[in-house]
Amino acid sequence: RKEVEQDPGPFNVPEGATVAFNCTYSNSASQSFFWYRQDCRKEPKLLMSVYSSGNEDGRFTAQLNRASQYISLLIRDSKLSDSATYLCVAVKTSYDKVIFGPGTSLSVIP
Amino acid sequence: DAGVTQSPTHLIKTRGQQVTLRCSPKSGHDTVSWYQQALGQGPQFIFQYYEEEERQRGNFPDRFSGHQFPNYSSELNVNALLLGDSALYLCASSFSGYSLDEQYFGPGTRLTVT
Numbered sequence: 001r002k003e004v005e006q007d008p009g010p011f012n013v014p015e016g017a018t019v020a021f022n023c024t025y026s027n028s029a030s031q032s033f034f035w036y037r038q039d040c041r042k043e044p045k046l047l048m049s050v051y052s053s054g055n056e057d058g059r060f061t062a063q064l065n066r067a068s069q070y071i072s073l074l075i076r077d078s079k080l081s082d083s084a085t086y087l088c089v090a091v092k093t094s095y096d097k098v099i100f101g102p103g104t105s106l107s108v109i110p
Numbered sequence: 111d112a113g114v115t116q117s118p119t120h121l122i123k124t125r126g127q128q129v130t131l132r133c134s135p136k137s138g139h140d141t142v143s144w145y146q147q148a149l150g151q152g153p154q155f156i157f158q159y160y161e162e163e164e165r166q167r168g169n170f171p172d173r174f175s176g177h178q179f180p181n182y183s184s185e186l187n188v189n190a191l192l193l194g195d196s197a198l199y200l201c202a203s204s205f206s207g208y209s210l211d212e213q214y215f216g217p218g219t220r221l222t223v224t
Contacts (some may be wrong), residue, residue, distance in 0.1 A: 098145075098155050
């Protein structure tokens with residue numbers, strides 16, 4: 001079993017739709033979680049950290065469920081520019097090895 | 111303020127050869143991590159360097175080695191290249207005193223092994 005797993009996708013949604021991605025992690029000692037965005041043939045860029053209480057940044061909402069060991073990312077009012085691959089990350093400590101999920105591809109269609 | 115830079119951008123090598131990839135961290139950063147990203151996969155952690163020492167290592171064979179210089183720049187060396195080593199190699203830098211969400215990635219080096 002992979003340490004971090006994600007919905008394989010691809011997700012094809014119309015503009016304005018709400019889309020949710022899930023990510024599960026196997027190491028219960030994981031402490032920090034992040035969502036990264038990666039555009040085609042570009043480097044990953046941090047989208048948002050995921051806090052225990054959940055957090056929101058504009059149209060993006062991240063949730064953490066430690067009991068079930070999953071995190072989620074909700075995107076509301078999808079824009080064409082949201083088309084990308086979304087990578088989930090789990091890490092035990094700031095200085096531990098960083099585990100990326102395989103990524104979920106999103107295409108927002110006009 | 112220059113971000114993370116990597117060189118070369120692209121590289122083509124033959125099986126069995128050796129390759130060296132280079133990374134310069136963002137100004138003010140002292141920690142460098144290397145990742146391998148195969149097509150359609152998420153980045154896989156190779157190792158992290160801090161104070162010129164390897165601090166953490168992922169599940170990669172000894173053919174993958176690295177180095178960090180006093181100016182915090184870093185090299186990734188891969189010996190005895192295999193076809194499966196073809197991938198995008200990403201370098202990420204951070205400051206040791208910050209948490210992981212201050213990690214910045216470079217544009218990567220795309221390695222093709224034929």
